[in-house]
Amino acid sequence: MASDNQPDTSVLLEIYRRAALIKKNDEKIIAAARSGKMNLIYYSPRGQEIIPSALSVHLSDDDYVCTIYRGIHDQLAKGVPSKSIWAEYAGRVTGSCKGKGGPMHITYPAKGVMVTTGVVGSSMPIANGLALAAQIQGVQRIAVANFGDGASNIGAFLESLNLASVWQLPVIFVCQNNLYAEHSSFRKFTAGGSVAQRAEGLGMPGVTVDGNDAVAMWRVAREAVARARAGEGPTLIEAMTFRFQGHLLGDDASYIPAEQLRAAVEKDPVLALRSHLIAHHQVRELTLTGIEAAIEREVEEAQAFALSSKWPTPDELLTDVWAAPGPVKTHLSTSAPT
């Protein structure tokens, strides 16, 4: 079935694995939060799993990702271990950020997850800088900036896209358009009605894609990644999707018309991909349940690891504020006194 324009089965299976991993983590995090095992502010990515899963199969660990508070799907898809995230969510010293950052600031450089931010719009300017570093260093790395539809109305969006075009940076702007920004509907607050359309005036291609369609998303991402790696500059991808939960855990999403939500949930993109694999790629149910069982174990272990880990001690307040004291440069070696 594989063709140049079609991911082969193994790739689709890997996309599914990542999406299912996100879905399972989400399920268990919500359960752990609801049961009081963990106390955290949580922004569920349920419904948006396919976007980073289909994108990240084109990326290596060296490629950079910046994401937002609603970012666990981006982090997991990029390879951040579940247990590092769980332990951070639980506020433990074994978390990716020693518990200092928390859910909104997951960082994991070994997998290229450099910044998770809580300020709308701020993933974009920083992703530019990561791409700039790669460009100047002459390495093949690219950078991905994830953000929401609501972020397309904040100033940093325009500044970032313009600069990326002017410098032809190897960066991809991925707008995960879930049609809501907190309680605000996309159409009501986004003039022009399209994020992708804003790209042209900022000198780069803008593509709208069904982000819940693994194949379509894989294709669009592949092209953007190729452009970036070839030094042809940035791309804006507007990946259409939908948020199954409220803005954050505890939000009942009453502002979303019930019909709209039901329709979206019925087309659950993770289940859709699962069915697609069985129907069109001859993948056996057993293969999938095997993958799912492994995921179940990983997530269970992550939870156990997190909840049995130690809390940080108060002295952690004083470290990582500045560089630890140490020797500093006192003389340049190349410009000696004359």
Place this chain on the structure above:
Amino acid sequence: MASDNQPDTSVLLEIYRRAALIKKNDEKIIAAARSGKMNLIYYSPRGQEIIPSALSVHLSDDDYVCTIYRGIHDQLAKGVPSKSIWAEYAGRVTGSCKGKGGPMHITYPAKGVMVTTGVVGSSMPIANGLALAAQIQGVQRIAVANFGDGASNIGAFLESLNLASVWQLPVIFVCQNNLYAEHSSFRKFTAGGSVAQRAEGLGMPGVTVDGNDAVAMWRVAREAVARARAGEGPTLIEAMTFRFQGHLLGDDASYIPAEQLRAAVEKDPVLALRSHLIAHHQVRELTLTGIEAAIEREVEEAQAFALSSKWPTPDELLTDVWAAPGPVKTHLSTSAPT
């Protein structure tokens, strides 16, 4: 000669009068600064006179204007008396802002000049608010935000245009594209190559016009003003023009190719309109010299007024920081204790 699509002679004459007034003020300010009579930072609008002159004939004193450090043309066209500007430039207490604001902050509410700003991009968000006030109050006022081409790359541009569209505000965004932002050429730093093109993605019409062509500018402005007054929402006008002087007085503009500058100066828009009036509107030389003589007198008087005015006294430092002390509301009249 007048037609619906053509300003009649009296209107064109008035546009010329405003443009000539700007040109003469500019000439004498530069002379006064060079001779040391006045000590100021000055951003010459020479070359851009037609834009506000052709726009402002569609406006009344009640309409609002926000402009930038390079704003004397916008202020004079809107009717701010030369002497208020001169006295402010000279730092005297008779200046429009008692000398406290200076050249970058000329304010003159009687003519609707509400804000002159020194921060790139900041005229736009504030103009929205003035338009919002008019919209809520149900009055016919509209607001104009002037800004440069360089300002189309700053975040406030996107935020302002989007909000103006979402709320359908009676505001006009006038980008005076003089092809340079300080020493930076428009093409090199503005991805996409067009400011007007950015309007569509932000839900409003964007029009590019030769801002140095009085008739074309008058026409485009008329349409935008009509749209705003009719409650049909905002318009972005990209008025192409050129800056004859450096960014500010003292800048030799060596970064501008000599040929480009020469070509622009040869097509001096003020002189072009003058010739046009004579050639196509049967205006007599005598009429024009009469206008010019009156202008000459006004500017001479403004200078004399400014230079003979008193300086502010140091106690002015303590006033206008907060409202002067006085009685404040202590009880609401409509919500009494129950």
Place this chain on the structure above:
Amino acid sequence: MSAKPATVNAMQAINLALHDAMKEDDSVIVFGEDLADPEGGGVLGVTKGLSSTFGDSRVRSTPISEQAIIGAGIGAALGGLRPVTEIMLMNFAAVAMDMITNHAAKLRFMSGGQTHVPMTIRTMTGAGAGNGGQHSDYLEAWFAHTAGIKVVTYSSPAEAYGLLLSAIFDEDPVIFIENLTTYFVTGPAPTRGALIPLGKANVLRRGTDISLISYGFMVNHAWAAAVELEKEGVSAEVIDLRTVAPYDAETILDSVGRTGRVVIVHEAVRNFGVGAEIAAEIAEALHGRLKSAPRRVGGSFNAVPFSKPLETSHMPNPARILAAARSALGR
């Protein structure tokens, strides 16, 4: 809005103040992200009902555009209205810092008094709920250092009502700081329609041995420390600044002049905080009359951490205030 409940929380008090201000004066308008009723009347419901009552012209949800929000507030104020804008969380004020400090605060002065900006900026913040480094900061010192804008906050629901009304009807821009914890703490209902004047501190408790000066939710911690001190035979005066900037120097100097000892408390990080100005002013004005050095208690100097034990150690609490007070008292 009918029967007056015996107790309200700060959310209800703020909602009532906005309601009463809008009813009082047609020029009061309210806008910010998610705050109109179609968007749920605010993410926590603080502004619920306003757009339904006063219409969607005067009460508007906005795109996520803090510069445009504050800019629109400035312009609307210049155009004769009394906008109440909202920056959802105080950290996001950083996004609109240019509009607030270079424009809202300065236009009166730079225009030579021709224009002014009677805008209120409501914003909310506070550590303690695990919101982490970009959602919890107290940044009032930035605004206090800016001439032309006032900083106001409250320590009880009733004061939230009266102070917010005064902010709205003030002729200058005011940052009105709300606090997440206070949203859920109830207290006596405000006197309907009564404004509490800006610029005047509130002496919550008279005392003779030491002055505890604070503002916002931390006043409650100062109060708790004072109660504890009483058990130790120490009479502590507790002062709530209410208006953080410009603050009521007279009341403070009078108090510390009498007690000779002072602890200043705020949730913002201690270093270069509002407490520094107050301590410096006291040290200058009362030199030779202080029985011990002025002390300051504030957040530890780091981003607000997420992990519960760290967040707890980061924040001031009654025990830390007590410790500072005891040290000031030489115990």
Place this chain on the structure above:
Amino acid sequence: MSAKPATVNAMQAINLALHDAMKEDDSVIVFGEDLADPEGGGVLGVTKGLSSTFGDSRVRSTPISEQAIIGAGIGAALGGLRPVTEIMLMNFAAVAMDMITNHAAKLRFMSGGQTHVPMTIRTMTGAGAGNGGQHSDYLEAWFAHTAGIKVVTYSSPAEAYGLLLSAIFDEDPVIFIENLTTYFVTGPAPTRGALIPLGKANVLRRGTDISLISYGFMVNHAWAAAVELEKEGVSAEVIDLRTVAPYDAETILDSVGRTGRVVIVHEAVRNFGVGAEIAAEIAEALHGRLKSAPRRVGGSFNAVPFSKPLETSHMPNPARILAAARSALGR
């Protein structure tokens, strides 16, 4: 860059520091508005020659996009480079305040030390040239109040060189504040290649009767006041903080501990300024050892006015420092 001139101004010293840093380390990159040679090498020419020497990959002019500039600096730093970004004037830092304070300053802490941001932000400011309310402010107190970012400035060209080098090679973000007046004042040339350490104040002049503490161009005014005081038989110690935050408390407390009197001077408005923190710290640490109250001299509390006589009265000057010192000395 060949023969060492006897004297240089701050523009030349800064240019030389940037040049030497770029030569030393390929990871040093420089970008900001108008600063590459095709755009004139900076509006005042401070960065002239850098792009021609080091190429237009490492030295770049940018669009007018302060958020994108600082964001790109943060990202480039995370990616292993040492970016030197430029915010043309300090007031425009307000536009990028979110990037600077919510991100650059906090990423080390929020990532649990996994990432850090060795970025320098050069910016320039200062009253005195009639640039008015939006182009003259000293805003260092905002950054000093933010954990994770340093504030550095200089009082002579040679120090501009050595301190800027240290800022560039520091592992944390640093705001390096330049001053318009200093661009045109010459002084002895720096020792090529020598860094001046951050975090350490410079005792410019030893004295026994009073300590004058300042930073930036105002150090020169403090010096002038000290010279005047000497004529009156008063021995004044003059301290240049060099690193404003975190500042060298040890040197300050040692000095004031000896002299027992202090005047703190900065151009920023006095209220809630850096001087407040220093005065508060001195008052706390040296209670009972001060011969007079700590005094502060700063800009008057208003936007910087345009009109010359107003601008002049707004700013600190030797006479005002002298007056404060005399009052501290009881004269």
